[in-house]
Each structure stands twice: as C-alpha cells, then as structure tokens.
C-alpha cells in the first residue's frame with residue numbers, strides 16, 4: 263500500500279473533513295445539475311412521449327413549445343422523401359384558459375390525430391380517451407393540473423380562448439412547466455389556437471427505418487429555407503437546451519456549483535495543509551537525508567487525489583439516495599452518466615487543486631530546525 | 635600511516651540575531667575528524683554543539699569559515715549539489731525520533747531508499763529488513779511508532795540513517811531520551827557502524843557515559859573548542875586509548 267493511503271487510513275480522523283468536503287461538493291454539483299436536467303426534461307415531454315421520428319416546423323424554431331404556424335401543404339415536402347413511411351399534422355400552442363371563476367391561466371394546447379397509429383398523440387392517451395376526444399370541443403388534461411385549472415370533475419367545462427371546452431378524461435404523470443397541457447383533436451385545437459384550416463404547427467414523420475430520420479431531417483433543412491426540421495432526439499435536446507439557457511438557470515447553477523467547489527476546496531486544502539504541517543519534522547528529516555522536496559510534494563498531491571477519490575465514492579450512494587427521495591416527492595433528478603462523470607471529474611480536479619494549495623506548508627520544512 | 639580526514643572544519647563562525655541581541659553560537663572553530671572514527675562533541679547546553687553539527691553536515695551555512703567534507707568544499711556547492719551530497723553520503727539522527735506516526739518501522743526505513751535512490755519496492759524492503767535485523771528489530775518491523783518503546787523508536791531512526799550506508803553519520807543527542815542501558819546500545823550500534831562500515835560518526839552528547847565509546851572527544855564551550863591539553867583529565871576508551879576529557883570550569 264502506498265504511504266499516502268496508509269497515512270490516510272491511519273489518520274482518517276484528521277482527513278475526514280477533507281473527504282466530506284469533497285463528497286459534499288460532488289453531491290452538490292451532481293444534484294443541482296441533475297435537478298436542472300430533470301426540470302428541463304419537462305419541456306420535451308411532448309416530443310419524448312409520442313411516436314414521431316421527424317419534426318418539421320417553422321424556420322428557426324427554438325423549442326417545441328415555441329412552434330409557429332406553417333402551411334399544411336408543406337406535408338408534401340416531407341412525404342416526398344422515399345425514407346418516409348407516413349406523415350401527419352400536429353398543432354400546438356399557448357392559449358388562455360379561463361376558469362369558472364374568471365381567473366385565467368396560460369395552457370399549452372396540443373392537437374393531434376387520434377387514430378391508433380397516430381404519431382402525434384401522447385402515448386398516455388388510452389384508446390378510450392382518444393375515442394372521447396373525437397367529439398369536437400372535448401379535451402383531456404393531466405390529473406396533476408386539475409386543481410390549478412379549476413377542473414372539479416369529469417365532464418366539467420371551462421373556456422379556452424373564449425371557446426367552451428369539456429374535460430372528458432385525465433392522464434397521469436405528465437408534468438408541465440410553462441403551462442398545463444390541454445390534449446385534444448386537431449379539429450378542436452385549431453379554433454382554440456386561432457389557426458385556419460390550412461395551418462399546422464408541425465408536420466410529423468415516421469420512417470420505414472427509424473435510422474433514416476437524421477437523413478430526412480438533414481435533407482429537408484437543406485432543400486427548404488422556410489422550414490426547420492429535426493429528428494425527435496435532436497428536437498428534444500434543443501428544446502431543453504433552449505430553456506436551460508434562456509432562463510439563465512444555468513448561470514444560477516454555475517454560481518451555486520462554484521460556491522460548493524470553493525467551500526470544498528478551502529476545507530480540503532486546510533485539511534491537507536494541517537496534516538502536512540503535523541509531519542513537518544518528519545519531512546525535515548527526509549530533507550536532511552537529501553530527499554528532494556518534490557517527493558514530498560508528490561505525497562501531498564497523492565493524498566489529495568485519494569481524498570478526492572474517497573470523497574467522490576462516498577458521494578455516489580448519497581446522490582442516488584437523494585435522487586430517489588426526490589423522485590418520491592415527484593421531483594425528477596436526471597443523472598446521466600456524463601453528468602456523473604463530469605461532477606466526479608470536477609471535484610477530483612478541485613481536490614488536486616487543494617493539494618497544490620496545501621503544498622505551501624512544505625515550504626516551512628527546514629532541516630536545520632531539527633538541530634537545536 | 636597516513637590519516638584520512640573525512641570531515642574538516644576551518645575557522646567556522648556562526649551567530650544568530652543582530653546587535654545587542656546577537657548570540658555567537660560558533661566562534662572560530664576548527665577541527666578535523668578522521669575517516670572511520672567516532673567523534674564525540676560535548677559541552678554544556680547552549681555551547682553551540684548543535685550549531686556546529688548543522689554547519690559541518692551542510693544544513694546551516696556558517697557566517698565564515700570552510701567545511702571540507704569527503705574532499706568537497708561543502709559551502710561553495712549550490713543548494714542542489716549540497717542536497718545531492720547529503721543524499722549520497724550523509725545519515726542523520728536527530729533529537730526526538732521524528733517518525734511518521736502512520737507508517738510502520740519498516741516503511742519508515744524503506745521510504746528513504748525508495749525516495750532517495752529510486753530503489754524498487756522489493757529492493758527497498760530487502761534493505762530495510764536487513765537494517766532492522768541488524769538493529770534487532772526484525773520482529774517489530776510491522777509496528778507503528780505508538781506501538782514501539784522509546785529505545786525501539788530510536789533504533790528505527792538509526793536504521794533510517796544507516797540504511798543507505800552513509801559515509802558520514804551525524805547524531806544530535808541520540809541517547810538523551812533513553813535510559814542508559816538503551817542509550818548504551820544506541821552508542822554501540824553507531825560505533826559498530828563506524829568501525830564495521832568505515833563510516834565517520836559525529837555524535838553530539840552531553841552524557842559523559844558515552845565517552846568510553848569515542849575515538850575522539852571535542853569539547854565546546856561558549857562556541858569555542860576547548861584545547862585538549864588544557865585542564866583535562868584522561869578517560870580510557872574501549873580500545874584502551876587515553877582520551878582527554880576536559881572538565882568544565
């Protein structure tokens with residue numbers, strides 16, 4: 263076993279604050295980023311929960327909920343691609359929801375085809391619900407939004423854009439961010455969004471081979487300037503990224519993470535500094551024996567590295583535990599591998615940096631002081 | 635027979651502080667220590683023994699004077715060269731044991747070989763075990779400082795100084811923390827190192843019981859070396875040689 267590990271283990275009491283500081287930093291970074299990813303994954307729920315593989319919309323669309331109307335006849339552009347099996351219309355947009363008591367609320371109206379093979383219908387819409395939605399003026403909302411929207415019971419009515427709608431069913435577990443979802447047929451949606459009969463928000467496509475989606479999207483983008491096209495995956499990513507950047511949540515997160523890192527670095531470097539300072543006389547003996555200073559520096563850096571590794575290892579179960587807890591509270595924390603790797607990497611670098619800071623204690627190593 | 639001088643100090647002076655606060659720790663000290671001998675540096679507290687040891691061993695720069703160590707003019711070398719010189723030739727035993735509390739007796743010694751000479755872990759272990767067995771510490775090799783007695787700790791510290799087979803060994807009060815029977819063992823070990831390996835050993839001590847082990851005794855007082863012919867009584871060392879032993883005034 264290396265000298266640094268042996269020391270770390272034998273004097274674990276002394277190193278504990280540093281290890282905990284590293285663990286805390288890693289935890290903070292992973293959870294904050296995970297929370298944010300979880301939050302913004304909500305923006306792409308309409309994309310991630312249906313069967314569309316290619317999305318075509320107005321030029322310069324930044325996020326799925328910010329779609330603008332395009333002509334329905336553009337459907338032919340997508341249909342012309344040999345890879346496309348079929349395509350269909352999709353309308354979506356924000357509208358004012360008026361409760362019975364007159365209070366208003368912004369909602370996101372999503373109108374899709376309702377057949378069994380629909381590309382646009384969200385997959386939580388059961389055949390029964392889709393069947394009920396075929397009646398004009400009917401809508402489905404998520405149960406979690408029921409209170410917010412003032413819907414008391416099945417069959418209750420409200421107004422969207424001044425038009426009367428009736429709630430014919432509920433979905434479960436579809437979280438919304440900017441405004442609650444209002445699911446309905448394309449025919450119901452158009453008047454709510456004040457779209458004319460030849461307007462849609464997106465054209466959705468399905469390929470014979472799902473792998474061709476990227477080719478189709480690329481070709482559409484190349485051939486037409488007045489539309490934009492994405493694969494579902496791409497569009498999902500763009501939508502999240504747009505909201506992440508637009509809301510500046512990323513900056514707030516950056517601050518919080520930097521603060522966590524700073525606290526971690528201070529505690530860790532102090533721990534390493536104190537531990538090194540406690541062995542100054544021993545180091546001085548080694549210096550007298552002619553052992554170069556860099557050997558001792560390496561020892562300190564090595565300790566910093568292990569403090570980092572142990573801290574990060576402690577953080578992993580804690581992160582998973584807290585993420586599971588958050589899940590129970592219906593807060594989603596997403597922890598993709600790259601996020602975990604990045605959090606671990608950043609904290610490790612922080613620990614090594616702390617080691618470098620602690621090196622200043624070695625400057626006080628002076629073998630002559632041993633001779634008094 | 636030509637005498638081989640391993641370590642020579644010429645007109646060494648060193649003071650600390652300035653003005654009225656100035657202490658003259660070494661005042662024009664010259665001495666020569668023969669290769670392979672065990673020299674003892676004695677004197678009352680504050681007389682400059684440790685300072686002289688530090689200057690002679692290349693740890694503390696003298697204000698004036700010259701140190702010629704194994705043919706090298708020590709204080710004209712640069713920092714790195716002096717460090718390299720110490721690495722190659724010098725072993726140190728300081729007051730107190732100065733052992734890493736987290737490491738075993740074996741590791742404390744191994745470390746010096748691995749870091750000093752870049753020896754492989756295996757080679758370092760072999761060498762450490764060799765020294766430990768020489769010191770009668772084989773069965774305690776796996777113990778940490780808290781589990782060792784004072785005498786055992788001092789033996790580990792000696793092992794650390796001897797493992798690289800240094801040609802010069804400097805020891806500052808190596809027996810001060812030990813009772814005499816252990817102290818005697820320590821001096822014996824150092825004497826064996828000097829006589830068996832041809833190392834030159836310089837020991838600072840103010841315990842007169844160490845005198846019989848020495849080949850040569852230097853007496854320091856107020857930073858000055860006492861001349862051996864004045865006011866001295868003779869002490870017989872183990873080889874049956876008469877050594878001058880200056881009495882304190």
Ligand SMILES: Nc1ncnc2c1ncn2[C@@H]1O[C@H](COP(=O)(O)OP(=O)(O)OP(=O)(O)O)[C@@H](O)[C@H]1O
Pocket residue numbers: 633634650651657658659677678679680681682683684685686840
């Ligand atoms: N770093 C220092 N700064 C100031 N004065 C010092 C320093 N080192 C030594 N001195 C002074 O120099 C003188 C000689 O000190 P030195 O340590 O050499 O004595 P010593 O003979 O080893 O004493 P002891 O037997 O008590 O160890 C003392 O008066 C001491 O106070």
Ligand SMILES: [Mg+2]
Pocket residue numbers: 633634683684685806
């Ligand atoms: Mg002293």
